[in-house]
Amino acid sequence: MENSPRKGFWEAMNSLDRRIIFLILLVCVAVPLLLNVGAPIPPTPPVQLAYDAVESLEAGDVMMVSIDFDAxxxxxxxxxxxSALRHAFSKDVRVVMLGHIAIGLPLGHMALEEIAAEYDKEYGVDYVDLGYRPGYIAVMIAMGRDISDIFASDYQGTPLAELPVMTGVRSYNDIELLFGFEHGAVIDYWVRYTQARFGQRMTFGTTAVMAPDAYPYLQAGQIEGLVGGLKGAAEYENLIGHLGLGTRGMPAQQWAHLLVIGFIVLGNLGYFFTRRKG
Amino acid sequence: MKRSVPLIITFLTGFFLVVAFFVPHEPFGELEQRLLVWFAIVSGFTMLLGIDNLIRSHARRIARTNTGWGHSIVLLMGLVVTVVVGVIGFSRLGSPFHIHSPFMFVYTHVIVPLQGTMFALLAFFIASASYRAFRARNTVATLLLISALIVMLGRIPIGAAISDFFPAAQEWIMDVPQLAAKRGIQIGAALGAVSMSLRIILGIERSYLS
Amino acid sequence: MDSMGMIIGTWLAGFLTLAILSFLYKDNPFYKLAEHLYVGVSAGYWLIYVAFFDIKPMLIDTFMSETGFEKWIILIPGALGLIMLSRWFPKIAWLSRWPIAFTVGIGAGLGITANLQGYVLPQVQATILPLTGFTVADLSNLILIIGVVTTLMYFYFSKPHKGLLGGGAKIGIVFIMVSFGASFGYTLMARISLLIGRLYFLFHDLLRILD
Amino acid sequence: MGHRRLVATLVFLGVLALVGGSVAARPLEEGTSAPCACSVSANDVPDDGGGAISVSWDLATTDASPSVTRFEILRYATGEEPVSIGEVLSTNTDFQDVNADGGTIYQYIVRTHTRDGFIDSVPSDAALATAQWFAHGRAPSLIALILVCGSIIFFIIRAKGGAELFIRKIPGLDAVDDAVGRATEMGRPVLYVPGIETVSEVGTLAALTILGHVAKKVAQHGTPLLVPTADPIVMTTAQEIVKQAYAEVGQSDRFDPSSVFYLTYDQFGYTAGVDGIMVRERPEAVFLLGYFAAESLILAETAHEIGAIQISGTKETSQLPFFVAACDYTLIGEEIFAASSYLSHEPIMLGSLKGQDLIKIGIVYLIVTLVIAGSIGYAISPDGTSTLSRAVEAAALWLTGS
Incomplete structure (x- = not known):
């Protein structure tokens, strides 16, 4: 039995060169991406809650958007x-952008200009980009008192007083909702400082890595909604009825997931057979 | 002098930060803000120490023509060019981070692809790790494996197509057992951090001064 | 339409992308080149970043624009920063402990209150979920409470894990492992997204075979 | 620059003129039935450093309120003329004056602007901005702080007094010595990666404490040690710790200062560098301890590929799954803090660990008691109106000061 071909096969599988795994994964992601197909994804509760939070805003309310990620x-x-910007602009909500990852802000700004143009929104009147100030905790705490303490001007140096969009916007009191886009620990600071100290309403879009960590905040009611990863993005796109890159990436995601599931099953079969016979 | 002054500095900084949290009255209320700015400034200077260490060690490699000295030249060239274009961007456009600054060219076409691709390696490593590490060795490992499989299936459209069970189970696992354990770990870690912070402020934990 | 700079930049980015990906096959001269370039360029990047987003606005601009107390007090962190550089002179290198002590003190001071107010208290509060009847939601809440409590028991260090504590800790490790499996499965999507991002760059920006 | 500001100012004025009609605003006639702000109240903002007064008001007639365009807030000190200090949208019914002078008593008037003109409210009562010595909303945090610190300090004192304290086995830590031993036998280096954060992150400090222990072992055996760092202060501190460790075992002359070095502050630049070191230097033991983000799995998988023993640990719950899956041993969450106590077996460390444990068990009892009490309350009256349910709810809310 010891040298049966089946055992030999599984032993070979157990010591499979990982470069073969890499190659198969590459094919599984690249091919669906090139075929370029995607279908709407039904929303899950955390994404629906995030959508509802934005939906609860009225025309003229202020939504603060925080760019806490980079390329x-x-x-x-x-x-x-x-999607979040489309949603806000479609409801005539004022958008105030800022960010805690300096190098990500140009990305956020480009998105802001692009989407604002879709809805014929005017800079300084309907939306503004405050830019970046160093020291995120310091910035967050200062805005609880007076935004103009820390952001005397917008990203290109125009004083806030000259921007109609900032009329009546002085501190967190005047910001109906914070929508943060997070790829790291900044979300913890938003919750542990801004939410805990000032009771600011907030909802977040996070990478799929950060999302599990944000679930306790969601359950505790510290945050209102959570859009997690590319699937969350696809769900939000579905909710606002405007499909985009989130939905488009999902077929590649699907194949990659199935592949990894296959690898786990295969790995376990190999483990099972070689252990029993060995 | 060599030991007691740092211990006093740590004690005062930590102690006043805690006091400032509870006492809004001047001068404490604004202290937290001020100290955070100071912290950023002090950290900024330390960057010079790191750069100095990097330059010295690679200059040494080049001088001794140790193995890989050619790569050390590439490293130092990259460093110098980046700093130079940063300064050019500042002197010409007022900020190295201006959209037309040559510094942003380096950022967009060198740093972003390098960063993005290093990050993308994770897709491959997560595949190889799941192939070799997710083995049903015992009950606990089996649970880890099953919950991973359910969540993966619940996250993709085909899981929902097979059965409504997968997306629902995925949400439930994330909402209940996943959350419970995360909360437990984090409460423990938070207490550990508080305790460590307290020992530091009181000068009991002083490994950083050895 | 595209400027020469754009084209060169895109090809440079494409080359570096492939050089890093080649590490998956094995360590090779292209990866070594990209790796050393990366370490050098990013070190330079952070130096510029710190100079223009940190030292300049916080120290230099404050000193130049403020008057009176605010102008002079900002020299304290400036001095602490300079003292940090005493590492360059072995005889007075011990002075660098002062700014290090300050840095550590900040972390310790903030850590205490932020962890208690921002995490422990609200999370304990959120776990106080009385059972209101015999619904599915109540069952979930009960499991949640058991999960939190037993996980905490797992992190009990100062008694042997026997008896009630041992039983609790055993259940706790079950929750911990289920949680890790779930996070792993959930995170897969993030990792694949990054690869999609890079492939999209290669197909769309570099090779232009995707619109 | 100048003309941009001019344009912005013009736009601003234009919008004001359109929205509020302020340029042409005039007082409304007496008896006009426009909705307006009434019952204006002004109060000192509690729990602050002074300088802030909150103003709030009601709307007289709610059904007609859409015709309100905005509210303007005017302020005056006794004997002075009211001056406009700000305005809010018609949907708001409060305003925070953050520029109040601490010594002055103010009164506020809310001017309701409608399409036809404006109408002023009756002045508010006098208000004075005062600073408080204690933020009352943070009382629960203070009590928690006293309990946690008190418990830790109590057990530290007891431990110093010679009380015997037990500490359970932490599997990952026992493997530390084995890993160093194996590297020595194979004649290969030990790679110690202290994470990507600076020393103000307590996880990094925990990692540096463990580095002290590893460095001593390494110094005893004469095994080569590599410590690449991503933060200059961590580098400085690690250099001192390793030097000290060599000195303590009498091997000062074997200490190589260049074994602790800086790569880059950039997360993935650092990762690329450490990966390069792994495949070229082929360490036999790899320690990944401290603060980690996405690089955790890249480092762990590369370490596995070169066949090294990996001992990892972090309090970052988002990275723990990868360490647990890919590494031989993992210190989970608080275990990395407990590590310094475990390795040193110093009474002070053990005492503080005991103090933490007491709080943990306290939290467990608190949760269990309140849940049981609340549930009994619901059993008494299922709609949650029983005194017991309400008391539990109030107790839970109190925890976050709400």
Whole structure:
């Protein structure tokens, strides 16, 4: 029995060169991406809650958008940002953008200009980009008192007093909702400082990595909604009825997931057979 | 002097930060803000120490023509060019981070692809890790494996097509057992962090001063 | 339409993308080149970043624009920062412990209150979920409470894990493992998204075979 | 620059003129039935450092309120003329004056602007902005702080007094010595990666404490040690710790300062560098301890590929799954903090660990008691109106000061 071909096969599988795994994965992601098909994804409760939070805003309310990611997480967070901005602008909500990852802000700004143009919104009147100030905790705490303490001007140096969009917007008191886009620990600071100290309403779009960590905040009611990963982005796109890159990436996701599931099953079969016979 | 002054500095900084949290009255209320700015400034200077160490060690490699000294030249060239274009961007456009600054060219076409691709390696490593590491060795490992499988299936459209069970189970696992354990771990870790912070402020934990 | 700079930049980015990906096959000269370039360029990047987003606005601009107390007090962190550089002179290198002590003190001071107010208290509060009847939601709540409590028991260090504590800790590790499996499965999507992002760059920006 | 500001100012004025009609605003006639702000109240903002007064008001007639375009807030000190200090949208019914002078008593008037003109409210009562010495909303945090710190300090004192304290086995830590031993036998280096954060992150400090222990072992055996760092302060501190460790075992002359070095602050630049070191230097033991983000799995998988023993640990719950899956041993969450106590077996450390444990068990009892009490309350009256249910709810809410 010891040298049966079946055992030999599984032993070979157990010591499979991982480069073969890499190659199969590459094919599984690249091919669906090139075929370019995607179908709407039904929403799950956390995404629905995030949507509802934005939906609860009225025309003229202020939504603060925080860009807390950089290019590395853009594939996941950009589609969400687009959807959230579309949602806000379609309801005539004022958008105030800022960010805690300096280098991500140009990305956020480009998205803001792009979506604002779709809805004929005017810079300074309907939306503004405050830009970046160093020291995220310091910035968050200062805004609880007076936004103009820390952001005397917008990203290109125009004083806030000259921007109609900032009329009556002085502190968190005047911001109906914070929508943060997070790829790291900044979300913890938003919750542990801004929410805990000022009771700010907030909802987040996060990378799929950060999402599980944000679930306790959601359950505790510290945050109102959660859009997690590319699937969350696809769900949000479905909710606002405007499909984009989130939905488009889902077929590749599907195949990659099935492949990894296959690998786990195969790995376990190999483990099972070689252990029993060995 | 060599040990007691740092211990006093740590004690005062930590202690006043805690006091400032509870006392809004001047001068405490604004102290937290001020100290955070100071912290950022002090951290900024330390960057020079790191750069100095990097340059010295690679200059040494080049001088001794150790193995890989050619790569050290590439490293130092990259460093110098980046700093130079940053300064050019500042002097010409007022900020190295201006959209037309040559510094942003380096950022967009060198740093972003390198960063993004290093990050994308994870897709491959997660596949190889799941092939070799997710083995049903015992009950606990089996549970880990099953919950991973359910969540993966619940996250993709085909899971919902097979059965409504998968997306629902995925949400439930994330909402209940996943959340419970995360909360337990984090409460423990938070207490550990508080305790460590307290020992530091009181000068009991002083490994950072050895 | 595209400027020469754009084209060169895109090809440079394409080359570096492939150089890093080649590490998956094995360590090779292209990866070594990209790796060393990356370490050098990013070190330079952070130096510029710190100079223009940190030292300049916080220290230099504050000193230049403020008057009176605010102008002079900002020199304290400036001095602490300079003292940090005493590492360059072995005889006074011990002075660098002062700014390090300050940095550590900040972390410790903030850590205490932020962890208690921002995490422990609200999370304990959110676990106080009285059972209101015999519904599915109540069952879920009960499981949630058991999960939190037993996980905490697992992290009980100062008694042997026997008896009630041992039983609780055993259940706790079950929750922990289910949680890790779930996170792993959930995270897969993030990792694949990144690969999609890079492939999209290669297909769309570099090769232009995807619209 | 100048003309941009001019344009912005013009746009602003234009919008004001359109929205509020403020340029042409005039007082409304007496008896006009427009909705307006009434019962204006002004109160000191509690629990702050002074300088802030909150103003709030009601709307007289709610059904006609859409015709309100905005509210303007005017302020005056006794004997002075009212001045406009800000305005809010018609949907708001409150305003925070954050520029109140601490010594001055103010009164506020809310001016309701409608399409036809404006109408002023009756002045509010006098208000004075005061600073408080204690933020009352943070009382629960203070009590928690006293309990946690008190418990830890109590057990530290007891431990110093010679009380015997037990600590359970932590599997990952026992493997530390084995890993160093194996590297020594194979004549290969030990790679110690202290995470990507600076020393103000307590996880990093925990990692540095464990580094001290590893460095001592390494110094005893003469095994080569590599410590690449992503933060200059961590580098500085690690250099001192390793040097000290060599000195303590009498091997000062064997300490190589260049074994602790800086790569880059950039997360993935650092990762690329450490990966390169792994495949070229082929360490036999790899320690990944401290604060980690996405790089955790890249480092762990590369370490596995070169066949090294991996011992990992972090309090970042988002990265723990990868360490647990890919590494030989993992310190989970609080275990990394407990590590310094375990390795040193110093009474002070053990005492503080005991103090933490007491709080943990306290939290367990608190949760269980309140849940049981609340459930009994629901059993008494299922709609949750029983005194017991309400008391539990109030107790839970109190925890977050709400």
């Amino acid at each position: 590395t997480s853009a594939p996941e967070l950009m589609p969400m940002l687009h």
